[in-house]
Amino acid sequence: MTGSDPRTAPSAAPLTGSAAPCWVTLMTRDLPSAQRFYSEVLGWSFRPGHLGAEFSVARRGDIPVAGIFAVSTAYQVAVAWTPYFSVADADVAAARVRERSGTVAVGPLTLGKGRGVLASDRDGAAFGLWERIEPSTSPPAPDGHAHAWLRLRTRNAFDAAIFYGEVLDWASGRPGCCDVAYEGDEVIVRCEGRPLARISSGAVEAAVDPVVRPHWQVQFPVDDVPVTVAAAERQGGSLVEERSALGGREATLRDPDGALFTVTDLRGPVGTES
Template identity: 40%
Template sequence: MGGGEASARVRCVAAVPCWVSLMAQDLEGAQEFYGPLLGWEFDPAPERLGPYVHAVAGGEAVAGLGTVESGAIPFAWTAYFGTESADAAADAVRERGATLAVGPLAFDAGRVAFAADPAGAVFGIWEGPLGRARRLEVPGAPVWIELRTPDPFAAALFYGEVFRWDGRDPERFDVRWEHDRVVLRAEGHSVAALAKEESGAPTGLPPHWEVSFAVPDADLALTRAVGLGGAALGAAFDSPYGRVARLRDREGARFAVISAKE
């Protein structure tokens, strides 16, 4: 098991993705896969839509894993945007022609909703105790969240309106164009990006938020994931943010691992 108090340090950060979770059909099997792959331990957490645990790395809760019987929430990794008001964000989603699938619902951590943007990428909305953005420099932590979509500029307009990117303190939050991406920065850290899906990407991949976890060696993690029953979505490659391997777990949930540039 993990550190016991890790969940108390989970904090919502307004306007940016600040938490990730996986809904799995087999929660025990997911722990058997991700535990050795990413060096995670697991702490029990309050049930939400079903059994739920926190993945712990370096004494920090870095992700949630749960299971749910309802098909309303996809069996996939989901990135959650923090917000001061889940109701206001949910209303903004509907007003802009996107889909609000579930919620907002009240949980132990606050209020949560699930939505899909106009291109179909699923994301979460989380209203909880607000904290400051910080980058966890530990293996196993989610260090890069990136939207893969046909039109990142249209997507940036949508998310900017839903989460009120304009008008926030520019000393703490800004949006910029770099490395052919729309990049979100909070408290001096690049925390997420919106990018056009490359022409050479795996076929059949719809628009989605890709969660990348830190590992010491992306090539080794790719080999290990396959050995644990997962699959590689192509060879590892170099990116502006490090060496990346895109993977699929035992149940088909897609994610990525990234090792820092030397």
């Protein structure tokens, strides 16, 4: 299964609401090379994590934004960015994934300040679950903005919304839960009043192209998409697709190790008014 590893799970989470997207991680084969690439392209700095020499935490200023974990090339693990969702109980959430024909690949495992799970939905899109055990000591994102937002490209957005809603208690009315709204042919996920994820139909499960297969797309906000694309290409990355989207621009890039990610000048996953 394509995905990251729960050992890269967060030491800090931008959102505390139950089932909110809380962290993103990159599984890579060469940690120093990945650090150089993302430092030049996204302006991140890096500090060692608490999980060993092969793990580091990316920061924007003093704010943790992502985890990067290197694995030996002896392991047949796909290089990929993976989102994590905050849950109240990792065991309960993992059981719900299995009950709804998803797959739990790893966990729940106790890691640092929480418990992590690596899973995939029934269409094969990889994601993580994170149960925080100890409170976060890191500051929130400035001005209440997220460091990244998410888009799920899936076979059927409405079926996927039901799956994640049942696993993560979306639209349950519980304190801190995320809400969903059907807007045209997409589903918008709002957490603590802010849109943080979008679910779109049209992915093809058997597609050779990983961009077309069901997957969670991690989107990082940047000031200038063409400038960021040029920086990525100078550092050995490549442009997969650049397009207009929701009143702005976004580009899907491949880093030198093969991981796909998206940069966008939008302020949120549903357009410039987010």
